[in-house]
Amino acid sequence: MNRGQSFLLLLIGSVALLTLFVISPFIEYVIASAILAYVLYPFHVRLSRRLRRALADRLRESLSRRLGNMLSALLLIFSSIVAVILPLAYISWVFVRDLTEIARGNTGIDVAAIEAEITALTGEQVEVGDVLATIGQLLANTLFGGVGGIVTTAIRASVGLSLALFLVYYTLLDGPAFVRWLRLTSPLPSNVTADLVDRVDAMTRGVVIGHIVVALLQALVAGIGLWAAGIPNVVFWTFVMAVLALVPLVGAFFVWGPAVVYLVAIDQVTAGVFLAVYGVLVIAMVDNYARPIVIDQQAHLNPAVILLGVFGGIYSVGFTGLFVGPIVIGVLAATLETFREDYDVI
Structure with missing residues (x-):
């Protein structure tokens, strides 16, 4: 690498850092x-x-x-x-x-x-x-x-x-x-670049549609059940369920399950039974059937990784981190998978 190339790379790195600082x-x-x-x-x-x-x-x-x-x-x-x-x-x-x-x-x-x-x-x-x-x-x-x-x-x-x-x-x-x-512009070989772009596309689609959209749908359905059962602060608890629903099978249950116990404790047994039946027959079914239909199995990430991205994203950048965090981790996973396969790394 000659002096001109070294200077150009240094200039690119400096301007990139300055740009990141400006838009941060x-x-x-x-x-x-x-x-x-x-x-x-x-x-x-x-x-x-x-x-x-x-x-x-x-x-x-x-x-x-x-x-x-x-x-x-x-x-x-x-x-x-x-x-x-x-x-x-x-x-x-x-x-x-x-x-x-x-x-x-x-x-x-x-x-x-x-x-x-x-x-x-x-x-x-x-x-x-x-x-x-x-x-x-x-x-x-x-x-x-x-x-x-x-x-x-x-x-x-x-x-x-x-x-x-x-x-x-x-x-x-x-x-x-x-x-x-x-x-x-990519310095990678064209076939590696194409593979990386395809993996990032599949991973992003899998995370956005297969995990986040299903979690939001399940939280919305569960929120309707909480509202019908008379639980206060429904929007707040729906937001909590949207985060927890990223964990398959048991996520939203951590909210509507205790809500059933709460309704029974305050002698609203009918509402509690309704919410329990609604939770088992409707809320759980959204996760059991919708998630396998919309998830691209080739872009599947472990739910624990998705949940880590959600909490880390919310803590780092606020509400939009609910979407940003899992996407960033998904792109990282796609990049690592491309590196492993195209460069024969074990």
Whole structure:
């Protein structure tokens, strides 16, 4: 390596570190925009093709292609705002409200009845309200840096979300060109680069669809059951189940199972029996049937690894870490697998 190449590599490394420093306050939104664009891209291809055909009779081919791509990206972003972002913003607001109340000790749960049952069974006095308040404070500190940091987090999230939408738009338009540029720029042999790209694609699809989407679906179904049974702070507990549901079979049970016991303890036996039956016949079936259908077995990761990515992502970057953490670990796994197979490493 001559002096010119050494200087160029040093310059590239320095500028890369500086770029990472500049975008680090919004790195989670950058990654989240890439994930959203990845999910929307197959729809973008189909929609832009239809729009180009519709515009082909009136405009030149190059103009109809460009306009079709732009309109498709804008329509998909608008659809995402209506179908995903606005409902998610409302759910986030309700979750923050419930979390704040729990952190202040206002759980909405009949704490006295639970404490009386525990005392009757064990003979020990347990301050359940204090335990729940501590859990609420711990979650608030982890997600927002404390209750006082919620407003700051909301402002930062608004700016980050606006940035993410712009990034999604341009990623949908220029994403394929960027992937081609990566393939050409990669110092790896073309066959290794192609293998790595395919593995990352399969791993990302498996993590996003096979694990996260199923967990969110199971949490939503379980949340409906908690709401029907009359459990307070449903949105808060649904969020907890969304994280725990990443562990197959038993994840969401750690919430709806104790909820059944709670309902029986406060003499709401009918609601408790309903929730138990609903949990076994509906909530558990979502995990048993939906997960094997949508998971790409070639991109399967151990649930413990996924859960580690979720908790690590939430702790590192906040709420969006729920999605970012597993993706990062999935890409690492794909890279290691490519290295092992293409370079015959045992």
